[in-house]
Amino acid sequence: MSDREYNINVSLERGAEKPMYIQLYERIRDDIEAGVLKHDSRLPTIRGLASMLKVNNVTVVNAYRLLEENKLVYKREGSGTYVLPIKESIIVDIGSRSISEDADYSLQGTNDSEVYDFASASPDPLLFPVTDFKKVVNEVLERDGGNAFTYQDSHGYMPLRQSIGSYMQQIGVSVSAEDINIISGAQQGIDIIARVLLSSGDYVFVESPTYMGAIAVFKSRGAKIVEIPLQSDGLDLSELEKRLRFIKPKFIYIMPNFQNPTGCSYSDRKKRHLLLLCKKYDIMVLEDDYLSELSYTDKVSKPIKAFDKDNRVIYIKSFSKIFMPGLRVAYLVIPQAIKPMVANAKYMTDISTSGFMQRVLDIYFRGDIWNKHLQYMKKEYSIRYFEAVRASKKHLRGAQFQQPDGGLNLWIRLPYEVDCDNLLNQCRTKKVVFTPGTYFLSGEEGKRFIRLSFAAVSTERIADGIAVIGQALELLR
Amino acid sequence: MSDREYNINVSLERGAEKPMYIQLYERIRDDIEAGVLKHDSRLPTIRGLASMLKVNNVTVVNAYRLLEENKLVYKREGSGTYVLPIKESIIVDIGSRSISEDADYSLQGTNDSEVYDFASASPDPLLFPVTDFKKVVNEVLERDGGNAFTYQDSHGYMPLRQSIGSYMQQIGVSVSAEDINIISGAQQGIDIIARVLLSSGDYVFVESPTYMGAIAVFKSRGAKIVEIPLQSDGLDLSELEKRLRFIKPKFIYIMPNFQNPTGCSYSDRKKRHLLLLCKKYDIMVLEDDYLSELSYTDKVSKPIKAFDKDNRVIYIKSFSKIFMPGLRVAYLVIPQAIKPMVANAKYMTDISTSGFMQRVLDIYFRGDIWNKHLQYMKKEYSIRYFEAVRASKKHLRGAQFQQPDGGLNLWIRLPYEVDCDNLLNQCRTKKVVFTPGTYFLSGEEGKRFIRLSFAAVSTERIADGIAVIGQALELLR
Numbered sequence: 017m018s019d020r021e022y023n024i025n026v027s028l029e030r031g032a033e034k035p036m037y038i039q040l041y042e043r044i045r046d047d048i049e050a051g052v053l054k055h056d057s058r059l060p061t062i063r064g065l066a067s068m069l070k071v072n073n074v075t076v077v078n079a080y081r082l083l084e085e086n087k088l089v090y091k092r093e094g095s096g097t098y099v100l101p102i103k104e105s106i107i108v109d110i111g112s113r114s115i116s117e118d119a120d121y122s123l124q125g126t127n128d129s130e131v132y133d134f135a136s137a138s139p140d141p142l143l144f145p146v147t148d149f150k151k152v153v154n155e156v157l158e159r160d161g162g163n164a165f166t167y168q169d170s171h172g173y174m175p176l177r178q179s180i181g182s183y184m185q186q187i188g189v190s191v192s193a194e195d196i197n198i199i200s201g202a203q204q205g206i207d208i209i210a211r212v213l214l215s216s217g218d219y220v221f222v223e224s225p226t227y228m229g230a231i232a233v234f235k236s237r238g239a240k241i242v243e244i245p246l247q248s249d250g251l252d253l254s255e256l257e258k259r260l261r262f263i264k265p266k267f268i269y270i271m272p273n274f275q276n277p278t279g280c281s282y283s284d285r286k287k288r289h290l291l292l293l294c295k296k297y298d299i300m301v302l303e304d305d306y307l308s309e310l311s312y313t314d315k316v317s318k319p320i321k322a323f324d325k326d327n328r329v330i331y332i333k334s335f336s337k338i339f340m341p342g343l344r345v346a347y348l349v350i351p352q353a354i355k356p357m358v359a360n361a362k363y364m365t366d367i368s369t370s371g372f373m374q375r376v377l378d379i380y381f382r383g384d385i386w387n388k389h390l391q392y393m394k395k396e397y398s399i400r401y402f403e404a405v406r407a408s409k410k411h412l413r414g415a416q417f418q419q420p421d422g423g424l425n426l427w428i429r430l431p432y433e434v435d436c437d438n439l440l441n442q443c444r445t446k447k448v449v450f451t452p453g454t455y456f457l458s459g460e461e462g463k464r465f466i467r468l469s470f471a472a473v474s475t476e477r478i479a480d481g482i483a484v485i486g487q488a489l490e491l492l493r
Numbered sequence: 494m495s496d497r498e499y500n501i502n503v504s505l506e507r508g509a510e511k512p513m514y515i516q517l518y519e520r521i522r523d524d525i526e527a528g529v530l531k532h533d534s535r536l537p538t539i540r541g542l543a544s545m546l547k548v549n550n551v552t553v554v555n556a557y558r559l560l561e562e563n564k565l566v567y568k569r570e571g572s573g574t575y576v577l578p579i580k581e582s583i584i585v586d587i588g589s590r591s592i593s594e595d596a597d598y599s600l601q602g603t604n605d606s607e608v609y610d611f612a613s614a615s616p617d618p619l620l621f622p623v624t625d626f627k628k629v630v631n632e633v634l635e636r637d638g639g640n641a642f643t644y645q646d647s648h649g650y651m652p653l654r655q656s657i658g659s660y661m662q663q664i665g666v667s668v669s670a671e672d673i674n675i676i677s678g679a680q681q682g683i684d685i686i687a688r689v690l691l692s693s694g695d696y697v698f699v700e701s702p703t704y705m706g707a708i709a710v711f712k713s714r715g716a717k718i719v720e721i722p723l724q725s726d727g728l729d730l731s732e733l734e735k736r737l738r739f740i741k742p743k744f745i746y747i748m749p750n751f752q753n754p755t756g757c758s759y760s761d762r763k764k765r766h767l768l769l770l771c772k773k774y775d776i777m778v779l780e781d782d783y784l785s786e787l788s789y790t791d792k793v794s795k796p797i798k799a800f801d802k803d804n805r806v807i808y809i810k811s812f813s814k815i816f817m818p819g820l821r822v823a824y825l826v827i828p829q830a831i832k833p834m835v836a837n838a839k840y841m842t843d844i845s846t847s848g849f850m851q852r853v854l855d856i857y858f859r860g861d862i863w864n865k866h867l868q869y870m871k872k873e874y875s876i877r878y879f880e881a882v883r884a885s886k887k888h889l890r891g892a893q894f895q896q897p898d899g900g901l902n903l904w905i906r907l908p909y910e911v912d913c914d915n916l917l918n919q920c921r922t923k924k925v926v927f928t929p930g931t932y933f934l935s936g937e938e939g940k941r942f943i944r945l946s947f948a949a950v951s952t953e954r955i956a957d958g959i960a961v962i963g964q965a966l967e968l969l970r
Contacts, residue, residue, distance in 0.1 A: 031549050031551060037512075074509070074510060140639075141640045142638075142639060143639065144639025144642050146638045149634065150631065153631075154627065154630075154631070157623055157630070161619075161623045162616075162617075162619060163618045164819060165621050165817035165819030165820065166616075166618055166817070166819055167813075167818045167819070168819065200677060200821070203841070203843055204842060207841055207842055207843070211713070229840070229841070232837075232840075236688070236841060336644075340642035340643070341644045342643055342645065342848045343847070344843065364684055365680070365684055366681040367680045367818075369821070370819055370820070370821045370847065371819045
């Protein structure tokens with residue numbers, strides 16, 4: 017499309033309350049958003065448009081500046097002003113449901129043991145190691161008494177930070193205790209990093225689909241979300257680079273191992289390649305490692321932090337899935353540059369994480385209890401995993417899924433005719449619940465998926481529950 | 494000052510990049526801030542100024558609108574536009590120190606038992622009821638096992654919300670369990686309310702002096718802070734009303750019982766009067782009740798929430814001082830209107846507060862353990878309190894303080910010649926620390942005060958520590 021073809025059909029009102037350059041800006045913006053002005057097309061020259069509209073050059077300059085500030089156009093040196101090749105549709109309104117409605121899906125309120133809860137990705141309470149935990153709790157109380165209940169350093173309890181440092185070495189990440197900040201759960205980590213890095217109007221890139229609790233936080237900071245599609249081995253890097261050419265996000269938020277909800281894992285090659293791209297465009301990575309330990313194959317699932325040579329990855333580690341959510345302890349590994357801001361944000365959020373729970377976790381790491389627990393959880397979950405895979409293949413005819421190498425979810429594509437919300441309504445009547453795809457993915461696409469979590473359903477009941485979903489599928493096809 | 498006297502000396506540049514109404518706005522703003530245009534003086538009429546400057550009326554209208562939006566002027570119906578009677582000086586830059594430096598004052602890092610720590614307002618770890626606590630912890634583990642470690646409802650563990658509801662009845666506040674939200678400490682409560690209620694540019698009124706951890710949060714939301722002076726029986730209500738006539742804050746943040754740092758308590762008359770004012774100007778109150786239980790007289794210290802007839806008070810209750818900070822459990826009582834937003838903000842912050850600790854606290858409230866603990870803490874603290882008062886009267890010659898009826902602090906005005914930072918430096922060499930007044934109060938005024946907390950120094954050592962401060966005072970006078 018040449019300059020001539022963009023016939024801007026606007027009569028600017030002189031002396032109106034709204035300055036002319038704003039009238040002009042709004043008109044061009046509307047044309048871009050309506051698709052009248054195509055992506056990558058060139059805007060008229062300043063002089064040309066000014067003379068066409070019989071206005072001062074300054075009016076056009078100001079309007080173009082506003083368009084640029086609002087990331088609708090960009091300048092190419094010596095060549096003119098172009099419409100950004102980013103479709104409105106990629107800045108989506110996912111997560112428009114209130115996130116705390118989450119519980120609805122899992123019917124947790126009902127406390128009904130008959131429910132087949134494939135919505136909750138929380139561990140089965142029966143897997144909680146009560147006896148070991150009790151021993152450790154009493155050990156802490158004996159040893160530290162009231163000292164376990166004073167205000168803790170906002171960075172965390174130093175012995176725990178040291179134990180975690182050693183643990184990170186084991187999984188291939190070299191960090192010192194000083195780089196580790198203890199937080200009250202991974203959600204708080206996401207929130208703190210958003211506070212430190214995001215201002216209104218900033219961009220964040222996310223995987224599509226992704227975890228809504230993160231999106232809600234980014235949006236609450238006024239950030240604009242750009243979704244990058246996932247492929248079977250991780251983020252679609254060519255799509256990513258297309259966007260990076262024109263938009264500089266504050267960071268990319270990713271779950272490189274057993275992603276939530278897809279279960280997808282990045283290949284090592286892709287982890288390295290992603291970091292090279294991030295280096296090239298100088299952006300940070302926010303890695304949410306919520307259960308990389310939970311692999312059911314022999315493959316080692318290293319965090320992307322293990323490949324991070326220039327301190328570009330902020331690493332968040334959750335224990336909610338692998339241990340228990342009720343601990344409310346997680347940690348951050350943060351680059352030097354943002355340490356003071358992170359400490360300040362943590363202080364403002366809740367001053368410090370429970371020193372008592374930090375001491376308990378420290379003993380877990382120092383003794384052999386942690387590894388013992390890990391082995392136990394892996395064994396328990398892998399039985400459920402194989403059962404869920406087997407039952408889904410058997411009962412969910414017409415549905416498809418990629419078998420993940422680990423994690424707690426199957427991300428299932430429904431037969432074309434079936435809408436996830438209808439399916440859920442059908443299943444609810446039979447006391448089976450799961451999370452609809454619309455919770456993770458915007459638009460029509462979301463309706464084609466469901467997430468089945470096998471964390472909270474006992475092995476014996478998995479097949480029965482999935483059979484119910486299969487029957488409902490048959491009814492709806 | 495009449496219209497004629499405001500001789501606006503500005504040449505507006507036509508066709509400049511910056512629109513004329515913005516040029517005009519900036520000029521008038523500068524004149525107000527420089528004091529050229531006095532508070533409460535009337536601006537020229539729109540027509541008059543437009544003709545004087547030879548510009549369109551619309552330019553002046555737009556400039557005045559911007560001034561109004563930026564709270565520099567206000568309109569009186571039928572009478573014109575006036576400069577707001579608010580001095581720049583009342584929006585102060587308190588809390589410019591990084592709040593997490595707090596620990597510096599208390600030398601906590603040193604772990605040196607020889608230090609006389611009058612900076613920490615945290616309970617002495619020796620007061621922590623280890624035996625009772627251990628019993629309760631084991632009771633919870635026996636009874637609930639892994640269920641104590643699942644994700645908790647973001648609003649809190651219902652049985653605890655019910656026990657707290659009954660407890661609130663006892664202290665004169667009628668609320669239902671539904672109005673109570675469990676949070677991870679009072680700081681988180683302040684943070685959540687700020688998230689829900691404050692946007693950039695909003696005003697918050699605070700007591701002067703006040704708690705910096707709250708100021709830091711309000712500022713992080715972009716709020717403007719207006720300090721209202723405290724009198725011996727609470728907020729200076731005539732100063733408050735002067736401000737309320739021209740500024741509508743989102744809320745007033747107060748600690749009506751044993752205020753931090755002054756120890757000042759509001760009279761019941763003042764609590765009622767304050768609520769009437771808030772009703773008149775339709776603003777909310779954020780009550781931070783961090784230790785109203787800790788009274789050393791027979792007077793009952795009711796929260797202002799107990800006087801709240803039209804659901805205007807948001808109540809935050811901390812257990813950090815009266816029980817232990819390491820619990821990381823507190824609660825909010827919130828008006829119906831903001832419940833969904835609060836639940837959402839809580840979810841984003843950390844999903845939920847430890848269900849385990851909530852269960853422990855619930856048993857405390859249900860049995861008689863809570864009241865037993867309360868009596869014990871009151872007895873222990875009152876001994877320290879009387880000792881601190883006695884020693885201060887004896888050793889701190891030339892200093893003054895108003896004896897509080899409860900709480901954990903003495904707020905001491907130094908002799909005129911002595912600067913709090915110099916005094917602290919002197920005392921540090923003798924291993925005595927306290928919190929300088931500049932931490933709570935802006936400008937020169939702050940240098941005249943220190944806060945002595947007697948929470949963390951054993952009774953036997955209080956007099957010796959205060960004697961050291963007395964000697965340093967003598968040296969500096």
